[in-house]
Amino acid sequence: MPTNTMHTTEDSDLADTVNPSSKQETARGQAGHEDVVLRIYQTVFDSVMSQRLTPGTKLPEAALSTLFGVGRAVVQKALQKLAHDHIVELRPNRGAVVSTPTPEEVREIFDARRALESATLTLAIKRITKSDIKKLRKQLSEEHEVMHRFEQTDWSRLASSFHMRIAEFSHNPTLIRYMNELISRCSLLVALYEPSGHASCEHDEHARIVDLIEQGKTEEAVAAMVIHLASLENHIHLVIQQSGNTLARMLGMR
Numbered sequence: 448m449p450t451n452t453m454h455t456t457e458d459s460d461l462a463d464t465v466n467p468s469s470k471q472e473t474a475r476g477q478a479g480h481e482d483v484v485l486r487i488y489q490t491v492f493d494s495v496m497s498q499r500l501t502p503g504t505k506l507p508e509a510a511l512s513t514l515f516g517v518g519r520a521v522v523q524k525a526l527q528k529l530a531h532d533h534i535v536e537l538r539p540n541r542g543a544v545v546s547t548p549t550p551e552e553v554r555e556i557f558d559a560r561r562a563l564e565s566a567t568l569t570l571a572i573k574r575i576t577k578s579d580i581k582k583l584r585k586q587l588s589e590e591h592e593v594m595h596r597f598e599q600t601d602w603s604r605l606a607s608s609f610h611m612r613i614a615e616f617s618h619n620p621t622l623i624r625y626m627n628e629l630i631s632r633c634s635l636l637v638a639l640y641e642p643s644g645h646a647s648c649e650h651d652e653h654a655r656i657v658d659l660i661e662q663g664k665t666e667e668a669v670a671a672m673v674i675h676l677a678s679l680e681n682h683i684h685l686v687i688q689q690s691g692n693t694l695a696r697m698l699g700m701r
Contacts, residue, residue, distance in 0.1 A: 487525035502547040570617035
């Protein structure tokens with residue numbers, strides 16, 4: 448016999464009252480997971496930049512799941528995001544570890560940055576305004592203050608933003624996007640391998656570059672930038688120092 452598939456008004460009303468609630472709960476659950484993914488990402492990122500997490504440190508999924516009170520699927524998503532940004536490496540059958548770039552990779556990254564930053568600087572000098580110069584001067588002043596009052600990680604952030612500010616004055620979105628990736632990778636290298644107590648970018652070198660930009664001396668500015676980046680690369684020492692701390696302590700959670 449054919450099955451009666453007719454729905455009563457009460458059935459429809461019940462569906463309308465149950466399904467939206469279920470969808471809302473699902474949405475809240477997904478949003479909650481995304482918040483934890485971002486929290487795991489930021490915690491690992493900050494710990495690397497502050498040199499608490501050293502290159503090669505293992506990041507076991509089970510330990511992270513326990514520390515953050517979430518399932519492995521959430522941890523895996525955070526680790527994939529960290530791997531995409533080159534902060535961790537996902538090794539088959541060995542799990543995730545803090546990135547350990549080779550000397551060849553460091554050289555390739557800085558070669559690419561010198562080439563790209565020379566191009567963005569050349570365009571920036573052509574298009575920069577007096578107002579832009581004032582912004583750079585203001586940033587130099589803030590940079591000088593941070594270098595003498597705050598930690599090395601703060602120097603690194605402000606130094607990186609100086610280079611990105613110049614890239615923005617090129618008004619070339621494609622170059623800006625690639626510059627952002629390269630500067631992020633360089634900042635990671637500095638955080639991992641530069642000895643503590645050394646400014647990631649020398650303030651006087653930045654000031655010299657701004658002077659040349661203001662004077663419209665493109666060739667001299669590019670040459671100064673190339674020397675500046677070479678100096679930054681030379682301060683990177685690929686020496687891995689093992690930490691005796693627990694993972695929770697290295698993540699700043701205990």
